[in-house]
Amino acid sequence: MLKSVLVASDLSSRSEPAVQRAVQIVEATGAGLTVLHVVEGDLLEDRMREEVRSAEGYLSSQIAGFDLSSKTEIVVTMGHAFHVICEQAQDCKADMIVLGAHRRQFLRDVFTGTTIERVTRTAGRPVLMANAKTAEAWRKVFIATDMSEASGHAACKAHALGLLDNAEVTFVHGYAPITRQMMTHAGIPVERVHEEAEREFQSTRRDLGRFIQGLDLGDLNYNARIIEGVGADAIAGLVEQAKPGLLVIGTRGLSGVKRLFLGSVAQDLMGSLEIDVLAVPPQA
Structure with a gap:
C-alpha cells in the first residue's frame, strides 16, 4: 500500500x-x-x-x-x-x-x-x-497491456499501491490481425479469411488470459478487452469511447508488432489524454 x-x-x-x-x-x-x-x-x-x-x-x-x-x-x-x-x-x-x-x-x-x-x-x-477536472475516486480503471514484462509490472504495481481498490478494472490489449491482412491481399476467399481471423483472435484471447492469470493480483476482479489496432491511437480511441477515470501504462516494453510500449507510445498517451494517467517504469 x-x-x-x-x-x-x-x-x-x-x-x-x-x-x-x-x-x-x-x-x-x-x-x-x-x-x-x-x-x-x-x-x-x-x-x-x-x-x-x-x-x-x-x-x-x-x-x-x-x-x-x-x-x-x-x-x-x-x-x-x-x-x-x-x-x-x-x-x-x-x-x-x-x-x-x-x-x-x-x-x-x-x-x-x-x-x-x-x-x-x-x-x-x-x-x-x-x-481529471475532479478528484472523484476512480470508478473505472483501464490497464493497457502488450503482454510484456513492463506492462505486467505496471499492473502489479498499481494493484500493490491500492490504486485499483473498489474500481472496475479492465485490461486492454491491442493487436494487429496480420493473418487476415496477408490473406486478403493474397486474394483468398472471404470465408477462409474470416475463419483464420477468428482463430487468430481466439489464440490472442487465450494468450492474454494466461498472461493476466500469471500476474500476482490476488483476488482482484477484472475484465479483459481486445481491440484491433496497436499504438497510442488505438488505446486513445477506446479511452475516448469508454471514459475510464484512470489509465495505467508501462513506460517501456519489448520490440515487435505485439509490443506496444517503446517509450513513445506511453509519451503519446500521456500527452494526449484528458484522463488521469499512471506511468510505471520497470525499476519502480
Whole structure:
C-alpha cells in the first residue's frame, strides 16, 4: 500500500487537479503527503526569500481547504524543477509522484523534454499525471497491456499501491490481425479469411488470459478487452469511447508488432489524454 505521496505544484491552475488528486489518494490510503514547489530562476536573495514565503503561504492556504487526517509536509525550495522533484521523491521515500498536466493542445508534439516527461523517465517510481477536472475516486480503471514484462509490472504495481481498490478494472490489449491482412491481399476467399481471423483472435484471447492469470493480483476482479489496432491511437480511441477515470501504462516494453510500449507510445498517451494517467517504469 501507499505510504508516501509527493505532489509537485507550480502554483498555477493546472496544478490544482494534481493537489486535489493527491489529497484524495492519501485520504483513501492513509499515506503521508508532501507538497512541493520549486522556485526557479536567478533571483536576488531578498526576492528569493519573498518568493519562498509567498509559495509557502499559498500552499498552506490550499491544503487548509482540505480536511486532511494524513501527515502533510510543505516544501518550497530553489533549483531546477526536474532535479528537485526527483531528489525530493527520494528524500521522502515517495511511492508515487503526482504532477499536473500542461493543458495545451499541442502537448503531444512537445511532451518529450518537459518536466513531466523527464520525471517519468528518470525518477524510478510511478508518476501520476492528473488530468481529471475532479478528484472523484476512480470508478473505472483501464490497464493497457502488450503482454510484456513492463506492462505486467505496471499492473502489479498499481494493484500493490491500492490504486485499483473498489474500481472496475479492465485490461486492454491491442493487436494487429496480420493473418487476415496477408490473406486478403493474397486474394483468398472471404470465408477462409474470416475463419483464420477468428482463430487468430481466439489464440490472442487465450494468450492474454494466461498472461493476466500469471500476474500476482490476488483476488482482484477484472475484465479483459481486445481491440484491433496497436499504438497510442488505438488505446486513445477506446479511452475516448469508454471514459475510464484512470489509465495505467508501462513506460517501456519489448520490440515487435505485439509490443506496444517503446517509450513513445506511453509519451503519446500521456500527452494526449484528458484522463488521469499512471506511468510505471520497470525499476519502480
